[in-house]
Amino acid sequence: MSTQSIPLAGVVGDPIAHSKSPRLHGHWLKRYGIEGQYVPLHVPESDLETVIRALPKMGFVGINVTIPHKISVMSLADQVSDRAILIGAANTLTFRPDGKILADNTDGHGFMANLKDHAPEWDPKSGPVAVFGAGGAARAVIVALADAGVPEIFLSNRTRPKAEALKAEFGTRVQVVDWVQAGNMLEDAKAVVNTTSLGMVGKLELRVPLDGMKEGTIVNDLVYTPLETPLLKYAKDNGCLAVDGLGMLLHQAAPGFERWFGQTPTVDDELRRVVLG
Numbered sequence: 675m676s677t678q679s680i681p682l683a684g685v686v687g688d689p690i691a692h693s694k695s696p697r698l699h700g701h702w703l704k705r706y707g708i709e710g711q712y713v714p715l716h717v718p719e720s721d722l723e724t725v726i727r728a729l730p731k732m733g734f735v736g737i738n739v740t741i742p743h744k745i746s747v748m749s750l751a752d753q754v755s756d757r758a759i760l761i762g763a764a765n766t767l768t769f770r771p772d773g774k775i776l777a778d779n780t781d782g783h784g785f786m787a788n789l790k791d792h793a794p795e796w797d798p799k800s801g802p803v804a805v806f807g808a809g810g811a812a813r814a815v816i817v818a819l820a821d822a823g824v825p826e827i828f829l830s831n832r833t834r835p836k837a838e839a840l841k842a843e844f845g846t847r848v849q850v851v852d853w854v855q856a857g858n859m860l861e862d863a864k865a866v867v868n869t870t871s872l873g874m875v876g877k878l879e880l881r882v883p884l885d886g887m888k889e890g891t892i893v894n895d896l897v898y899t900p901l902e903t904p905l906l907k908y909a910k911d912n913g914c915l916a917v918d919g920l921g922m923l924l925h926q927a928a929p930g931f932e933r934w935f936g937q938t939p940t941v942d943d944e945l946r947r948v949v950l951g
Contacts, residue, residue, distance in 0.1 A: 751777035782818030784926025807869035857883030889913035
């Protein structure tokens with residue numbers, strides 16, 4: 675009988691039952707014949723530190739972190755990547771054999787890899803990008819866009835102070851636009867990104883005039899329930915290139931899987947079908 679332990683990983687959040695990550699990682703584990711497990715862990719904020727400290731002792735090699743713990747886990751890590759520090763949140767923890775906890779943020783990687791897959795002709799340096807929202811996802815997107823060389827980022831949020839805070843943090847490349855004027859920032863944008871929950875099943879609609887978008891504009895909605903949001907339907911119907919948000923979820927998962935299980939996974943159509951069920 676083998677005495678080698680089975681590597682464990684999972685996703686921590688509150689709530690967590692809705693997460694597609696177990697299906698995603700489970701598919702990769704099966705595809706590559708890896709004897710490991712990936713499980714959803716429902717952890718309230720009050721228990722977060724106790725649980726995180728215990729996981730390495732239970733055989734866990736790492737976890738993904740989702741709402742509402744992405745900021746809190748950073749204070750529990752022994753080492754935080756430059757990306758996570760810049761974004762101000764972590765979504766991937768790796769537990770080293772020596773007990774050290776490493777925190778990283780792979781959301782920006784997932785975002786850019788999704789665009790590269792579905793809009794390979796887009797040149798980040800070609801012109802401005804319009805971004806809706808100023809939450810954690812927006813932070814990751816703004817950092818990724820800036821790193822890719824986007825010359826100007828138009829940012830609009832329902833509460834302007836949150837957008838102004840991002841401008842103060844990320845510099846003059848970010849230009850804040852009032853929410854009531856958000857439609858105007860689409861006219862010059864080469865790409866449009868919705869980082870809000872507006873348009874998601876059970877949420878409010880994205881009530882922004884979209885007629886300023888020009889044919890050929892890249893339109894990416896990070897929402898993937900539904901897969902085709904009203905924003906993406908409008909984009910398709912009006913000659914824009916619509917990119918759904920599922921690819922970002924798939925690609926952001928890959929770096930963690932590689933670190934934990936020692937296998938570089940492939941993001942492909944089969945994976946999309948499995949995750950969509």
